[in-house]
Amino acid sequence: MYLRTNGFGPRTTGRVGPGPDRSQLSPSLTYTSIEPKHSTEPMTPTRRRLLRGSASALIVGLAGCAAIPSGPDSTDDTPSPVGDGTYTSVYEDAIDSVVMIRTGQGQGTGFVVDDAHVVTNAHVVGRSTAVDVRFIDGQWRSGSVVGTDPHSDLAAVTVDTVPSAATPLPFVDDQPSVGREVVAIGNPFNLEGTVTTGIVSGTDRSIPAPTGYSIPDAIQTDAAVNPGNSGGPLMTLGGRVAAVINSGGGDNIAFGISAALTERVVPQLVEAGEYDHAYAGVSVTAATPGIAAANGLGDSRGLLVVEVADGAPAEGILEPSTRTRYYDGERVPVGGDVLLAVDGTELTTKEDLGSYLALETRPGDTVELTISRSGSELTVPIELGTRPLRRGPYR
Incomplete structure (x- = not known):
């Protein structure tokens, strides 16, 4: 069983302030998706009212007593106090658009992004071409997988006759700030329509993809994420999707695929069935003080090129490390180019390079x-190429 748990439009991206070198972050992640199937009784109106009522009671108990934030004029980037009913409002406004996705292997979560499509994780649908989609009112619909991208762990499913109440969930326009409160909605452990709350714990994270590459620009949260949450929305209190939930590692650490990356990938999945990622073919590591000293560098900055893949766009252009040596008791790479900036954007972590290539470039672009x-x-x-479907640490 795996443990890992979207409207489109232009948006801006950004990084939140200085922080630790996240290239050293290696959380132990488990896919929170597919919860093994269990029999599911149709949801009657009475059961639905009980479910929403129970959820409301729990949410209000957690919400505190501060003033309720202002209405539609408030933005996702303006901190708002949380009052009784705020979480409930986000939940009730979104729940009709959140679905359970069921395959022959198990089930996960998804949500409506336009009048005919649902977004989920690629690892939820797996190799399935047809899935069953259940809305919160108990209605089942047939779904067809129209595109998957294992590099970003995203998939698009077309659904027969989306209910009128299931309106598309909008994405955030800007990357949410660290500390913003968020709401995760999904179906953990077959508990349909479950809501948990937390904050944005970090941004611009790099998390493992099913292909062995990394998914850049990810959002970290401390909201509870469990098996069956995969593919569900992580929402701001403004009612917008900040990320597509994809993984949880315990200890209040979970991750989601950012709205920025989702908005780039999913329209192409709907249109063409696949998405091509830009690829330079280099493996890099942050030039730490130890690496800088071992290489005689004046400053500890940039990314040292450790390896260049055979036949990659960077082959013959960038020079990788040639050997290793011990420095201060640690084996470090020696030799090779140090990447300082891409198109004028300074590079301080591997995440900087990964996010820039993923969000600002396409195959065929020259950087x-x-x-x-x-x-x-x-x-x-x-000149960037197209990322091959292979395992490796290359960007």
């Missing part, structure tokens, strides 16, 4: 890399 080589700083162009 200008500012590098440090043998004590000199220069700029080299690289």
Whole structure:
């Protein structure tokens, strides 16, 4: 059993302030998706009222006594006090658009993004081409998987006759700030329509993809995420989707695929059935003080090129490390170019490079890399290719 648990439009992206070098972050993650199937009775109106009533009681108990935030004019980037009924309002406004997705192997969560499509995780649908989709009112619909992208762990499902109450959930326009309160909605452990709450614990995280690459620009939260939450929405109190829930590692650490990446990938899945990711073919590591000292670098900055994949766009352009040596009791790579910036954007962590390539470029684009080589700083162009379907740490 795996444990890992979307309207489209332009949006801006951004990084939140200085922080630790997240290239060293290696959480132990489990896919929170597929919960093994159990028999599910149709949801009657009475049961639905009981479910919503129970959820409301729980939410109000957690909400506290501060003033209720202002109405539609409040934005996702303006901190708002939480009052009785705030979580309930987010839940009730969204729940008709959140679905259970059932395959032959198990079940997960998804949500409506336009008048005919639902978004979920690629690992929820697996290799299935047809799925069953259940809405909160108990209605089942047939769904067809129209596209999957294992590199971003996203999938698009077309649904026969979406109920009129299931309106598309909008995405945030900007990356949510760390500390913003969020609501996770899904079907953990076959508990349909469950809501949990938390905050945005971090942004611009890098999390493992099913293909062995990394999913950049991810959102970290401390909201409870369990098996069956996969593919569900992580929502702001403004009623917008901040991320598509995809994984949880325990200890109040869970992750979601950012709205920015989802908005790039999903329209292409709907249109073409797949998504091509830009690819340079380099493996890098942050130039820590130890690496900088071992390589005789003046400053501890940038990303050291550790490896260049055979036949990759960067082959013959970037020079990788040639050996390793011990420095201060640690084996570190020696030699190779240090990446300082891409198209003028400074690179301080691996996440910076991954997020830039994922959100700002496409295969065929040419990027200008500012590098440090043998004590000199220069700029080299690289025409990006298409990421191959293989396991590896390459970007």
